[in-house]
Amino acid sequence: MRRLKKYQSGEAAQYITRRAALRKLQLSLNDFRRLCIIKGVYPREPKHRRRAQKGSSEIKILYHAKDIRFLLHEPIVWTLRDYKIFAKKTGKDRAVKDFRNLKRRLALFPELRIDHIVKERYPTFVDAIKDLDDCLTLLFLFSTFPSLRLIPREQSFLCRRLTIEFLHYIISSKSIRNVFISIKGFYFQADIKGQKVTWIMPHHYPFKPHSKAEVDFKVMSIFVEFYTIMLGFVNYRLYHSAGYTYPPKFRSEIHNDSQDNYKDELSYVSDRIATLNSDLICTENELEDEIENIDLDLLEQGQSSNRIMKLKKEAKELTNLRSLFKGLKFYVNREVPREPIVILIRSFGGKVSWDCTAFVGATYNESDETITHQIVDRPILSKKYISRDYIQPQWVFDCVNKRTLLPTNSYFLGVLLPPHLSPFVDSNRDSYIPPEENESQNESDCNQKKYVEGNTGFSASAKEIIDSHAMDDDQLQKAYIEERADFEEYDRIENEEEQNDDNIPEEQKEKLRHEETLSMSVQAGKVHKENKKIRRKNEIDEHRLQARMVKSRHRTLFRKLVREKQVKEKEKWLLKKKRRNIEAQKMSN
Amino acid sequence: MSAIKKKRISKKTKSAWRKTDIKDVEEFLEDQRQEERVGSFAEKKDDELFMVDATPLKHKPAILTEKQKRKLNAKKPLRSLEALNNTSKVQDPIVKRNRVRQKKSGRIIEEEVRNPTKPRHFQANKDRERYYETLEKKLKKEDQLTKTAKDVWAEEDFRDKIPGLKDEKGWISKELALHVTKNVGKPVIKVHDSIRHRTTKAKKFAAPPPGLSYNPSLDDHQALLKEVVEREEKIIKEENHLKRVTTQMFSKVTPEERDTRRLQEMRSGLDDESEGEANDATEDGEYRTINPPVENKKKSKQSRRKELQQKELQKKQAEKKALKKQIADLNRIKSIKTEVIAEEEALKILKKHRKKVELKKKFETKRLGRLKYVDPDIDVNMPEDIAGNLRNVKPESSLLVDRFKNFQKRNILPVSVATGKQKSKKVKRFPRSTHKDPGVSFQMLREQRKVGQTY
Structure with missing residues (x-):
């Protein structure tokens, strides 16, 4: 075997400089950048830079050698090389003024196919949704751009179409959860297939000319190129899973992408909003609502532990929101x-x-x-x-x-x-919540109750849901549920009795009623008292059981979680104590 | 000059007379006879002599445009090659000369298509057919709508694409199938795991601070402002530090003094040289150094022995001291214990700190290129800019820059100063000849000389 020399193994062999990568792939720097962005290959920082750079200590841009080897297999490398040939040939035709040939060549422009890369980068649909944040923000931004030198006109048209399609899905699936008006733009957070997707919609007229030193438009355009394809596939899948036809049919004016429609920015914007006001064409009947109801029932059957309570509360909130x-x-x-x-x-x-x-x-x-x-x-x-x-x-x-x-x-x-x-600050966080914030929450609850009472259009069920909001204490909730169950049972029995009653003649009925009134009595109520010791003991037992159930490989994680909880509780207690002290001082003063 | 002069011939002899040309006289006579027979022009009427020509016989040559003229000219052989044309009337003496025959320009493709004779014609025809098929397909222009209208995430097996690999009986193992695909030219390439390795633990989406709201609560806004101020103060402190450490370290001098100093420095050797020369002149050209010459001093035997004795003595004393210390340490075991514990604690703290730093580093941006990533300024509306309604919102920050910086933060793009700097082409500029000042040319000089000669 050949003896390995210095820098032929170890970290030096793991990394490759950008220059070496260019030479290996036989691409120009621009093409290489494009390839890397599309394939999702990014530069790395080595652990030991001097070793990775074969003794040189200046900071170079390094890539994993494995990544570059992986790029070598990519079929689009050939397309990128074809571009060079294409440019040479068309350049010649243009110089010789052979326009017939030029036209033919332009028609045969080598197209960059990146469909397979979408699948490769996001093996499952959920992966793609997880990575939708950047994609949406950039596309919403680009959809408002005028045509620029480095951004092809078709790209911004495409962005407009894709974002409208996406918004239509969001509207019809009612998946928006949070919104926030910031000075940057409108933050939207939606829940798609259980993943939280956040994007920023810019305020109107977001385009500002940038200096070249600030942003590299070319690079951003490449990102958008990839994201348009990705969002196209995501839209298709979303539409199909929800049972809508894709591509969606809108008003005739916006749907055909003719250039005339985009002459006037203002009319374009109004057209875009107008399409948002129309419904999508459905291919199947919606089944989603039923499914959610079943879920709720399932939850109700299970025992009402703390977490399930929380889940139930969230679910109720959601139905209210929808x-x-x-x-x-x-x-x-x-x-x-x-x-x-x-x-x-x-x-x-x-x-x-x-x-x-x-x-x-x-x-x-x-x-x-x-x-x-x-x-x-x-x-x-x-x-x-x-x-x-x-x-x-x-x-x-x-x-x-x-x-x-x-x-x-x-x-x-x-x-x-x-x-x-x-809305991105969690109000249900475990840490200390100052009483002012708590108050404002309670106040809003009270207000909405009043509002609901004033508004007679609301159904009783909605009232119930809102009532349940006010009960933060799970103890209370437990009691409420028991009561309700009793009530329902009572109702059922009564109904049955009523049914029976129909068969019995009225004289007997009166007799029965009389007997009932005689046997009626009121007993003194007892205050439900809980044994604190027993409760604490139960809690400890439960915790022990949990600790035993944890797998050995997750033990450290479990311990960490427990410790975190303890620290938080301690912090909360400390802050509360501090507050109490301060207030006591105030009172004494 | 242009008319040809008639040759004068002497008319001395009869035969010479016979040679004289009487053609013109005879022609004239003939004309006269003809006139007598037919009649003269003067007698005839206009109608008999002339007729009105209603239709033009020939088309007027169309006025050619510049482009047409150029095209016509292009068809003509080049003027530069005109000299090569054989204009001689003399016939080639060698009848059967081996001439280089020009090939016909290109193949006659129509002929090849119509009746292909050679195998390469058949092949070419097949290729051409395929080419036009793809061309037609491409000219149809696939719509973007249909381009992404498919489910990429649908489950599919690589064996479906290649006929013969899909077998229900399970005779072809997966390894074999992989091998076949590789050799068929459609290899299945496995994506290595490290490509998706997240290089930073920072969250992809950082929630915006609540002070960023268009109508923030006072506390939130104040908190954000405080953060901005803190960061700004840090920057100012750093700047001040650098200033103190660098520019303020140097003593300051007035410009006049600087000039005089420079003058002095530049002419420092000039005055001394003359003196030095004078010194040199006084002494001989002998070589001398500043230091005195080194002498090799030998140690005596006695001194060596004494040195050795001293060394041994020192060693013994050190041993004694160590022993004494050991005995003393026995008495202070307790304090040593505390020392050890303290040391251990310090080490533990150091370890903890290192771990903390390491963890913090995991969330930080990596150094990918020559430059370090610097967090962009926090966007904030000043209190006077907050209008409190949506109509008068003052949008701060550009989303594009924000995204770009975000990519840099997440180690996707390396940081560089010359972001998007366009290389300007090097153009050599010179004034057009029409805008040049009339220079002096050789022709003009010659003309001037001529004029001078005549006068």
Whole structure:
């Protein structure tokens, strides 16, 4: 065997510099960059740089040698090389002015096929959804771009189409969970197949010219090139799993991608929003709602431990959210950014319209008396209707985040708005929650109760759900459930009795009733007292059981979790104590 | 000049007279006779002599455009090759000269297609057919809508694609199938796991701070502002430190003093040289060094012995000392114990710290290129910019830059200064000849000379 020399094994053999990679792949730097971005191969940092760079200590861009070897097998490398040949040939034709040949060559432009790479990078559909954040943010951004030197016009058209398709799916599947208006743009968080997908929709007119030193447009364009293909496949799969036809049929104007439609930016935007106001064509009947109900029932059967309680609460919140704006009719004034509002209202079952003279796609007029809410973003309005609430746009966003219809009085026309809080801060976190925050939550609960009572249109079931919200204490919840079960049983028995009653003549009935009244008695109620010791003992036993059930390879993780919990509890206790002390001091003063 | 002069011939003899040309006289006479027979022009009427020509006999030559002229010219042989044309009237003396016959330009493809004779014609025909098929397919332009309208995540077996590999009876093992695919030219390439290895543990989506809201609560906004201020202060501190360590270390000098110093420095050797020369002149050209010459001093036997004795004595004393210390240590075991424990504790703390640093490093951005990643500034609306309604939102930060930085943060792109810097082409610029100043040419000089000669 040949004797290995220095730097022929170990870390030096594991890494390869970019220059060496270029030589090995026989590609230009631009082509290599494109290949790497499309294939998802990124530079690495070695553990020991001098060793990896064969003795040189300047910082070079390094890749895993294995990655580069993997790239060597890629069929699109050949296409990238073909581009070079293509450029040479067409260049010659152009110089000689052989336009006939040039036309033929241009028709035969070697196309970069990256379908198989999507599958390779995301082996399962869920993987693709997990990585959708960047994709969506970039595509939403690019869909608003004018045609630029380094960004082909078709690319931004494609982005527009794909994002509209995606939004349609989001609307019809009612999967939006959180929204946040930031100074960067509108944050949306949706729940797709159990994965949380977050993207940022820019405020209107997001395009600003950038200096070349800030952003490399070419690189971003390559990312978008890959993401368009990926989102195309994701859309197809989403549409098919939900039973919609793909590609979706919209208004005729937007669907054909003719260039004339995009001449005017303003008309394009209004067209885009108009399409959002139309329903998708369904191929199958929806079954989703039923499935969710079954799930809930299953949960109810199981014992009501803490976690299941939490899950149940979440599920109830969700069902509430899905029909949040059902039966409400909105009218959006001209000055309000319509796109995010239309998405939200439509995805939670509301109806929406706008000024029919200014924008296309309006479904009803401002003078419609059945409109329940009008969204206004100006200090005063000359003509008002009594039958509707005039609210500011933040109401819609806050309602979605709180999962209930908030009272409109603090969002009225010209009123100073309450702060728009971020939904990404977990309010149910285990750590210490200051009493102020707790109060605001309770307050909102109370308010919504009042609101519901005032609004007679609500069904009793909704009331129940909301009532259940107020009960944070699981003890209370337990008691409530028991009570309800009793009540149902009682109901059933009574029904049966009633059925029996029908057969018995009325005289006997009266007799029975008389007997019942005689035997009726009231017993003194007992306060349910719990033995704290027993409870604590039970808890410890349960914990021990859990610890025993944990597999040996997960033991460290389990210990870590337990320790974390302990630390958190201790922190909470400390802060509480601190607060108590401070308040005591205040009182004494 | 142009008319040919008639040759004068002497008319001395009769025969010379016979040679004279009387053609013109005879022609004239003939004309006269003809006129007598037919009649003169003057007598005839206009109608008999002329007729009105309604239709032009010949088409007027069309006025050619520049492009057409160029095309016509292109068909003509090149002017530069005109000299090669044989214009001689003399016939070639060698009748059967071996001439190089020009080949016909290209093959006659129509003929090959119509009746192929050679095997390569058949092959070419087949290839051509295939080419036109693909061309037609490509010219149809696949719509983007249909391009992605398929389920890539559908379960599929690589054995389905190659006929013969799919067998229900299970005779062909997977290894064999893999081998076949490799040799058929459609290898199944396994993706190695390390390609998807996450190089940073930082979250993909960082939740925006609540102070970023368009209408934030006071606490959230203040918290964000505090963070911004802290970061800014850190930067300022760093800058001040660098300033103190570098620029402020040097003493400052007025420009005049600097100039005088420079002058002095530059002419430092000039004055001394003359003196040195003078010194040299006084002494002889003998070589001398500054240090005195080294002498090799020998140690005496006695001194060597004494040195050895001293060394041994020292060694013995050290041993004695060590022994004494050991005995003393027996008495202070307790304090040693505490020392050891303290040392261990310090080591433990160090270990913990190292572990912490290592963990922190896992979340940090790696150094991929020459430059280090620096977090971009936090976007924040100043209190006076917060309008409190959606209409007057002041959008801060660019989403594109934000994404780009995010890619850099997640080790996807290396950081570089010249992001997207375009190489400008090197163009040699010079004024057009029409814009040049009239220079002096050789012709002009010659003309001037000529003019000078005439006067």
